[in-house]
Amino acid sequence: MLLFLNSCTKEVQIDIPGYEELLVVDGSIETGRKPLVVLSNTADVYSPTNIQAYLNSFVEGAVITVSDGSTTINLEQVYTDELSPADAKEVSQILGYPEVLIANLHMAVYYPVSSSMVGEVGKTYSLTIQLNGKTYTSSTAILQPTPLLNTYWKPDAGYTDRGFTWATLADPANSYDAYKWEVKRLNGASSDEFFMKPFNPYVDDDFFDGLTFDFAYENPMTCNGDYLPEDMRCYFALGDTAVIKFSKVDRYVYEYMEKKYTQIYSAGNPFSTPTNIPTNIVGGAVGVWAGFSPAYDTVICVE
Amino acid sequence: MKYSIVILLLTVLNLGLSAQEKFTLSGYITDARNGESLIGAKVVVPSISQGAVTNNYGFFSLTIPQGVYQVEFRATGLDTKKVEINLDKDVRFDIELGTEMQELQEVEVSAKKGENVNSTKIGQIELDIDQIKTLPAFMGEVDVVKTIQLLPGVSSVSEGGQGFYVRGGGPDQNLVLLDEAVVYNAAHLFGFFSVFNADAVKSVNLIKGGMPANFGGRMSSVLEVNMNEGNNKKFKIKGGIGAISSRLTVEGPLKKDRGSFIISGRRTYIDIIMKAAIPDTSPFAGSGYMFYDLNLKANYKLTEKDKIFVSGYYGKDIFSFGSREDDFSVKMPWGNGIGAVRWNHLFNSKLFMNTSATFSDYQFSFGSEQDQFRFELLSGIRDIGGKVDFSYFPNTRHKVKWGANYTYHTFIPTSVSAESDSVEFNTGVAQKLYSHESAIYLMDEFDLNEKLRINAGLRYSTYMHVGPFIRYIKGDISKPDTSITYNRGDVIKFYQGLEPRISMRYVLSKSSSLKAGYSYNYQYVHLTSLSAVSLPTDIWYPSTDIAKPQKGWQASIGYFKNLMDDKFETSVEVYYKGMNNLIEFKEGAIPGDNVNDNTDNLLVFGKGWSYGAEFFFKKSYGKLTGWVGYTWSNTERVFEELNNGNPFPAKYDRRHDLSIVAGYKLNARWTFGASFIYATGNTLTLPASWYVQDQNLLFNYGPRNSTRMAPYHRLDLSATLYDKPYKKRKNDEGEKVLVKKRFRSNWSFSIYNVYNRANPFFLYVDNDGDFLQGDFKITVKQVTLFPVIPSVTWNFEF
Structure with missing residues (x-):
């Protein structure tokens, strides 16, 4: 323990081969709420990390549908600074970002502005994303909840x-x-x-x-x-x-x-194994579609 | 047909078919100073250019024609003795070399002189424990394993680590033996120190290629460590007080010249220092670390033909961490217990037998408590075994060995329990795996002619995984999980295999030879590791119906040349090694509970290969001794389910590895040591890209082991100051005379990492700041463990 306390750390530039740009899907649906999907791309470890680079990483131009087995709706591409107050409130709750913040960001999200579909218990929701000639699919269930005693x-x-x-x-x-x-x-x-x-x-x-x-x-x-x-x-x-x-x-x-969470808590720990996160998206993307x-x-x- | 085979065998072994009558000179060679048997001492009959070498128990046997001979008995560091022996019948001749008063000589006389060129040993290195003690030592702890890591073909797992890789094989592929009992985890303090207390160690022998048939069960190497037997002449106490630990050894006769004992103990004081440094009121009170170990050995000569040895080792590490604030505590003890009882019996002057019963136990546990939650994880392995080895010396041309061994293994890969207050969570049934491992072997080292000597052997090994056992078979969406229950004694899986071994030496000239070796090995146990460094949390796992035995072969060829009347020994060896059924955890697998699962369901299997060239230049005697070793090598692995099935470099794949080791004896009081290492950096897997999901920064890792750390290099220096061996005293006539001191001491100074090189221990990708604030930054950081570390140790004996 004393040895570790004495260890020292410095920044280094080292070649990390194997970068490949992948689509990142961050989508969710929960009971009583509309579905929401954010698309972005993975970025090289040495790529710029300023706010413009972050905003540029959001992917636009995808065609996204969500189906509960009987109804299929389109998730429209919208910008957070152009949402109606009601939608902005909803999107802010799903994303976990303050309304004031998203109103000041020109951030592309996919959200069913014109549909009233919300998550229902017992239903399975399938997701289809079409982008640049590729199709990505996934499905997730909203299960019976187990209330705490x-x-x-x-x-x-x-x-x-x-x-x-x-x-x-x-x-x-x-x-x-x-x-x-x-x-x-x-x-x-x-x-x-x-x-x-x-x-x-x-x-x-x-x-x-x-x-x-x-x-x-x-x-x-x-x-x-x-x-x-x-x-x-x-x-x-x-x-x-x-x-x-x-x-x-x-x-x-x-x-x-x-x-x-294993990756978040073990990143940088020499005693852990490098863990890539599995995805429930089919088609070569990373991320999750979660109910x-x-x-x-x-x-x-x-x- | 049968008769012709017998005749052929008798011809080959030259059994009594010779025209001239032959007799056998046999006996034990011991050190006169303490009665310790001398391993590798030489018996030479110069007039007929014949000789023999003592085995691990100091026994030799030499069968030569009847006659009167001047026989020389040589041992490294001791005066050679010449004795005239009339060999008109079988003669038993036990001899002590040196005198009780003799100090170890500056090594001018070496029993091993010429052995570099003459023996069939390829890829074998014996280390002199006295020389190891004068080399620089990390924090003053003399460490045989760290010295091993300075040899060509051997590399360390990580900075300061005890795990070692031999010619591209994994750390589990080294058979580490302490007095013939297997040591499963040879490390203390997360690997920074060895379990071998140098005060209790008599000899160290590393076999990295051309493994003889009497060894088996591991694919890469054998590290044979023999403990001191204890002084059978007089009682002695020696010890040392160092920066982080102290040690004490007591040895003495059980009965003079017949039996002796040695007890050696060591304990660290890191916990005591931490206790003093962390006040009771601190939130981290109760945190600490300590290890201790104890070596015991006794031997007794029952008759002239029977000798019995009892040896034992017990060591434990205890790591504890407490955070009062979070009401959180962790306790992590682990340790080895090893025991061996051995019986040497001489049937006659040509047939020597050693029978051993061995016990080896390694246990690791991790317990944590937070509020009312308790969690405990246990892992361990226990071996009970026996073996018998016969050495037969029919004549000077042949040395025949055969034997058998058996081990009963009990493995507990993981046993987890967890509870919250009074509710006990279901963590599944603790996995226990039972297996029988056995082998028989036969080998003969013989001279085909004056130039060609061959050591040929065959080993046949078997392995049986037996019940009780529950095999869980994972289903998928189309079929549910199922299980098969095996009862006690049920044979779950049986493996067997033939392991041919051969090595040979061809003498090119008096000072040069060509050697070659081939060995095929089965290994029935595996070490599964989740981390990039070797840790006590690595789990030993036996072969099962799913985890097949590791199989490997190695071929090597070398040119050996001695220069300037054996003053310098040089060699060049090239090798190729192929390995099958290597294991790794599946990508992202984390062994946890045992609920409806077996650890081997989390494993994937692959193969590996390694090739390289080793250059070795050694100066064994003179004021300046030491060696230069350089290795060029390439080590790769391929697993169908890892890295998209593409080959990837092993984490310790090193293109270049250079070590320079030197010792210089300035005078009777000062000895200096230095070691320098340069090695290509280890490989590791780092994130190649990042992304954000639900406000969390996540990483996508690049190809396995595709990043290479900066090269590792380091210089260590040491100096040892001995006290004056004599003091002045007035004799009865009132004259001042020099009298040898009974109490001797020395100061050992070491500097680790002299020029404070920031060597990489590991790298990680760090991030800081907030995207939305615009100060977000991702950087790659390198962690360095040890800066320049001076240390001093005071050693004494009386």
């Missing part, structure tokens, strides 16, 4: 005014189940604008198929808060109100997300 707040050991949110899950037996945990606080004027994911938001029931047990999650909104003293971070404070969004995802979405089936709970942080 109970949610509560408990002060952490040694404190009375701060703690984690807790939940009791009764995992359905003999079926594959995978979940996503998100949370936001409803604290009047200082409420969070979006749901945020904790450090490790995805889990499947490989370990706990059919079991009922309690588990805890931290407050992701304050974990990176340099403005807070260290012993206040990652806690929900006494008196907070937290809304938990506990979504079900299918196996393929989970496999993507699991490897994605989410949320159930909501509200926790008031009092004992």
Whole structure:
């Protein structure tokens, strides 16, 4: 450990062969919301990384359709700074970017402005993308949600005014189940604008198929808060109100997300193996087409 | 037909068909200073140019015509003894070389003189432990494995690492033996230190090519480490106090000249330093690291024909980390336990037998706790085995060996348990795999004529994977997962194979020879590694119905030349090695729980090849000793399911590898050492491109091992200052005389990485800033582990 603390790091220029430009699909649909797809291209590690390069990486000109088996709709290419206030609000919630921000970005997204299709539980949604003579396809399901049996707040050991949110899950037996945990606080004027994911938001029931047990999650909104003293971070404070969004995802979405988080947390770690993230997009793209089936709970942080 | 075979054999072995009657001179050669048996000591009869060499137990046997001979007994560093022996019957002659008072000589007399050219050994190097002790040592810890890594054809896994690659083979392909028992993980402190405590080590022998038939079970090399037997003349204590660890050795006679023991222990103080550095109030209180090891050995001569040896090793590493703030703790202990009981028996002057019972155990565990959650992972391997080896010396032209061995393996690749408060999660049934491995062999080293000597052998090995075992068969969308349950003793899979081995030497002149070797090997165990560096978390996995045994062959040819009356030894060897059924984890696979799965379902299989040329120039004796080794090599792998089926370089593929090692004895008090290494950088896989999904920056990796790090080079220096060996004392007549001191000590100074080269340990792609703020940046960063590190160790003995 001492040796590692003493190790030193410096920037180097080294040849990394094998760059190949690939289409990146970032698409989702969840219960009660319209589908949204963002297309971009992979960029060379040594390519420019300024904001213009970022905006230029978005891919325009694709023809995208989403079908629930009986209805097929087109996702229209729109720019975020040209959306109606209602659509801007919806797109901002799906992307997790503030409305003010996307209104100032000329960012191309694919969104069914003129359709009313929203995600429904029990349906499977297929995605087709046509671009430059190539076709990319995928499908994802919105599964029956598994609501949490109970949610509560408990002060952490040694404190009375701060703690984690807790939940009791009764995992359905003999079926594959995978979940996503998100949370936001409803604290009047200082409420969070979006749901945020904790450090490790995805889990499947490989370990706990059919079991009922309690588990805890931290407050992701304050974990990176340099403005807070260290012993206040990652806690929900006494008196907070937290809304938990506990979504079900299918196996393929989970496999993507699991490897994605493995990569995020192991990048740069010499003890890990380089992990390319599997995709559920057929046709030679990277990324994911993900269906989410949320159930909501509200926790008031009092004992 | 049968008779003709017998006659042929008798003719070949020259058994009693000679006209002149022959007798056998046999015995043990030991060191007079401590009674240790001398390995590789020579018995020479100059008048008829015949000789023999002692085996690992100090035994020799020489069958020559009746007569009276001047016989010379030679051992490196000790005075040669000449004895007249009348060989009119079989003679048993045990001899001690040197005197109890003799200091180790500056190595002017070498028993191994000329062996470079004369022996059939190709790709074999014996290291002198006393020389190793004078070379620069990382943090003052004398390390035989690091010295091995300075030899041509051998490279280290990573900076400071213990894992080593021999001629393009993986680290699991090295058979590491401590007193004939297998060592599965020869590393302490995540690989920075060796488990071999140099104070307890007597000899080190590396076979990197032309493996003789008595060794097997690994494809690339044999690293044979023999422990000291202990002083059977008097009690001695020696030890050392170093920068990060201290050691103490006690040895002495069980009964003078009949039996002895040695106990050697070592412990680090990193945990104590950290405990002092991290106050109890710190959020990281409880974090620390330590290792200790203990070597024990005893031997006893039961009769003139029977000797028994008991040896043991136990070592443990414990890493712990605690974060009070997160109520989080990790404890990671791992260690080896090794035991061997050996019995030497002399049936007669020509037939020597060694029987061993060995035990080897390696356990690794990882436990973590956070709040009410607990997680534990166990992995391990246990071997119980026995072997018997016979050495038969029918005449000076033949040395015949045969034997058999058997090992019962128990593997626990992973066993996981997890619980939250009172709820125990289902992590599946711990995988335990049982197997029987056995082999028989026969080999003969014989002189076809004065110039051509051949060592030919054949090994037949078998392997059986037996129940209990549950095989999980992964289904897909068209068929569900299924399983097959095997009961205790059920044979799940049987493998067998013939392993021919041959090496030969052809004498070109008195000082030069040509050698060639071929060996075919089966390996029934595999090491699976997820990381780019060798770690205790690497999992040993046996052959199963899915994981087939590794198979490999190696051919080498070399030219050996000694210069200036054997003062300089040189050699050039070229080799080609082919390897099949190599294993790797599938892309993105992470072994976790055992729920309806077997670890080998996560593996993929491929093949590899390696070829290269090794140049070696060595000066064995004189004030200046050392060597220059250079290797040019190419090592590649191909796996159908990795890298789109394209060949890729092994992570330790190195085009150039140069090492220069020198020791200089200035005078009786000062000895200096230096080593310099230059090696082509290791390969690794880095992201070739990036993309963003749901506000997360993600990477797409380029072809496997397609990036090469900067070259590695480093210079280390050392100096050893010995105390004066004599002190002045007045004798009975009142005269001042020099008396040998009982308490001896020396200071050993080392500087690692003298010119502070920032060598790459690994590279990673880093990112910083925010896209939308416009300050986002992606960079490639290099991590360097060790800067210049001076160290000092004080060693003593009395």
